Amino acid sequence: MAIPTVQKTELPNLKLKARGKVRDIYDTGEHLLIVATDRISAFDHILETPIPNKGAVLTQISVFWFELLGDLTPNHLITADVNEMPDAIKQHADILRGRSMLCKKALPFDAECIVRGYLVGSGWKDYRRTGRVCGIELPEGMKKGDQIAPAIFTPSTKAEVGEHDENIDEDAYTQVVGKKWAEPMKERTLAAFQTCSDYAASRGITICDTKLEWGLVDNQLTLIDEAFTPDSSRFWKSAEKESTAPGEDPPSFDKQVVRDWLETSGWDKTSPPPAVPAEVLDVAAGRYLEIYELLTGKPLSV
Numbered sequence: 001m002a003i004p005t006v007q008k009t010e011l012p013n014l015k016l017k018a019r020g021k022v023r024d025i026y027d028t029g030e031h032l033l034i035v036a037t038d039r040i041s042a043f044d045h046i047l048e049t050p051i052p053n054k055g056a057v058l059t060q061i062s063v064f065w066f067e068l069l070g071d072l073t074p075n076h077l078i079t080a081d082v083n084e085m086p087d088a089i090k091q092h093a094d095i096l097r098g099r100s101m102l103c104k105k106a107l108p109f110d111a112e113c114i115v116r117g118y119l120v121g122s123g124w125k126d127y128r129r130t131g132r133v134c135g136i137e138l139p140e141g142m143k144k145g146d147q148i149a150p151a152i153f154t155p156s157t158k159a160e161v162g163e164h165d166e167n168i169d170e171d172a173y174t175q176v177v178g179k180k181w182a183e184p185m186k187e188r189t190l191a192a193f194q195t196c197s198d199y200a201a202s203r204g205i206t207i208c209d210t211k212l213e214w215g216l217v218d219n220q221l222t223l224i225d226e227a228f229t230p231d232s233s234r235f236w237k238s239a240e241k242e243s244t245a246p247g248e249d250p251p252s253f254d255k256q257v258v259r260d261w262l263e264t265s266g267w268d269k270t271s272p273p274p275a276v277p278a279e280v281l282d283v284a285a286g287r288y289l290e291i292y293e294l295l296t297g298k299p300l301s302v
Contacts, residue, residue, distance in 0.1 A: 003052075003053055003056050003097075003098050003099070003300070003302055004094070004095065005038050005050055005052045005053075006035075006037045006038050006050070006055060006095060006099065007037060007038060007039055007048075007050045008024070008037060008039070009024045009035050009037065009092075009095060009096075011026060011092050011095075013088055013091070014026040014027075014028065014033065014088060014089070014092075015027045015028075017032065021039065021041040021046055022036060022037055022039050022040075022041065022054075022055070022058065022231065023035060023036055023037065024037060028086060028088070028089070028102075030105075031078060031102050031103060031104060031105060032076075032102075032103045032104075032105055033085070033089055033096075033100060033101075033102055033103075034100065034101045034103055035055070035096060035099060035100045036054075036055035036056070036058040036059045036099045036100070036226075037050070037054075037055050037099070038050035038051050038052060038053070038054045038055045039054075039055075040054065040255055040258060040284075042255065042258055042259050042262055042273070043259070043262065043269045043273075045269070045272075045273045047258075047273050047275075047276060048272075048273070048275060049275050049276045049281060050281075051255070051258075051281055051284050051285050051288065052281070052282075052285045053285055053288060053289060053300060054284075054285065054288055055099040056098040056099045056300055056302070057229070057230065057288045057289060057291075057292045057300060058099075058226060058229045058230070058231055059080060059098065059099045059100065059101060060080070060098065060292065060296075060300060061227075061228065061229050061230075061291075061292050061295065061296070062077075062101070062226045062227045062228075062229055063077065063080045063101070064295065064296050065196060065227040065228045066223070066227055068195070068196065068199060069192055069195060069196070069223065069227070072188065072191055072192060072195060073188050073192065073221070073222070073223050074217070074220060074221075074222050074223070075222060075223040075224070075227070076103040076104045076106050076215070076217060076222055076223070076224045077101055077102075077103055077104075078101075078102045078103060078104060079101075079102050080100065080101045080102075082096050082097045082100060084102075085100075085102050086102075089102070097302045098300075098301070098302035103224070104217045104222070105217070106215030106216060106217045106222055106224050107215050107216045107217075108158075108213065108214070108215040108224060109176070109177045109181065109185065109213070109214050109215060109216075110157070110158050110176055110177070111155050111156065111157065111158060111168075111173055111176045111177050112155060112156045112157070112158050112165055112211050112212075112213065113153070113155055113185060113186070113189040113211065113212045113213065113214060114153070114154045114155060114156055114209065114210070114211050114212075115151050115152070115153055115154070115189055115190060115193040115209060115210055115212075116133060116148055116151060116152050116154055116208075116209045117147060117148055117149075117151040117193070117197065117206075117207065117208055117209060118145060118146065118147055118148060118206075118208040118209065118234075119133070119138070119142055119143070119144060119145065119146045119147075119148055120144060120145055120208060120209070120234070120249060121209070121234075122167070123148075123154070123209075124144045126167075127142065133148075133152060133154060134152075134154035134155075134167045134168075134169065135169040135170075136152050136154065143246050143247055144246075144247045144248075144249075145241075145244065145246065145247065145248070145249065145250075150190075151190065151193055151194070151197075153170075153186050153189060153190055154167060155167075155168055155170070155173040155176075155186075156168060157176070158213075170182075170186075181214075181216075181221065184221055185214050185221060188214075188221065188223075189212050189214075192212060192223070192227075193207070193210055196210075196227075196228050199295075200235070200295060201238065203294055203295055203297075204237060204238050204239065204294065205235055205236070205237060205238060205291070205294055205295060206235070206236045206237070206238045206241050207228065207233055207234070207235060208233075208234035208235070208236055208252075209233065209234050210228055210232055210233040210234075211232045211233070212225075212227065212232075213225040213226075230253050230254040230255075230287070230288050230291055231254065231255075234252050234254065235252060235253040235254070235291050236250045236251070236252060236253075237250065237251075237294075251287075252287075253287045253288065253290060253291035254284075254287065254288075255284055257280060257283045257284050257287065258276055258280060258281070258284050261276060261277070261280045262274075262276070
């Protein structure tokens with residue numbers, strides 16, 4: 001069965017709680033229904049042209065990691081099988097199948113828990129400027145793409161749609177989440193990164209960095225939102241990482257091809273973004289599907 005492309009959901013018999021950059025969240029009373037659409041955001045804009053199958057990849061790869069991490073931490077997932085969801089949801093099965101999760105309600109912490117295992121992105125920019133990454137001092141002479149061992153915990157604020165997350169130091173992080181939860185959340189985030197990195201390495205994949213979110217369910221620390229998806233993590237093929245010249249980034253399994261096209265399109269990043277060509281979207285869709293299949297060992301399905 002083909003997975004329909006979904007840019008936006010309208011489920012009139014369900015209460016829309018929030019519409020994020022990618023996810024539409026519905027309040028079913030006791031639980032939340034989290035629907036991963038095929039929307040794509042870039043440079044703090046939501047594009048009008050979706051990536052086929054993206055939402056299904058985000059949902060199903062999260063479910064895969066939730067199961068893998070089951071011995072390490074509880075998570076908010078109740079079921080991702082639409083046939084096991086309430087009747088009010090099942091009537092939208094054609095739209096929701098493969099891209100939705102029925103989840104426990106959680107009290108979320110207002111911080112993004114980020115782990116960096118390699119010196120790239122904003123971390124590299126920070127290091128070049130200060131010799132540190134988010135206030136953490138690193139050895140001198142590191143190059144772009146070098147491994148950070150052990151991986152470092154670099155939290156950030158949780159921004160609203162259209163706003164920028166801001167890196168914060170551990171003191172600010174502790175103030176945001178509270179002393180009771182700051183260290184357990186950090187330790188569990190780092191442990192999850194190590195567990196998933198070890199598994200990914202066995203599949204020929206390097207996890208460069210990731211972002212996790214946590215909340216409280218019945219006062220228990222619980223992994224929420226998504227886990228180790230192409231939208232929240234940077235994946236490289238390990239062989240390509242080894243063969244990449246120093247200072248260069250190996251190809252990543254995410255929307256970078258779309259960002260690259262936008263950078264050369266002449267768009268000013270303030271006006272409405274242009275439509276992304278179908279051939280660029282197809283490349284991005286292929287990258288999302290490929291990382292799912294490499295990690296799980298099975299094709300995407302509904």
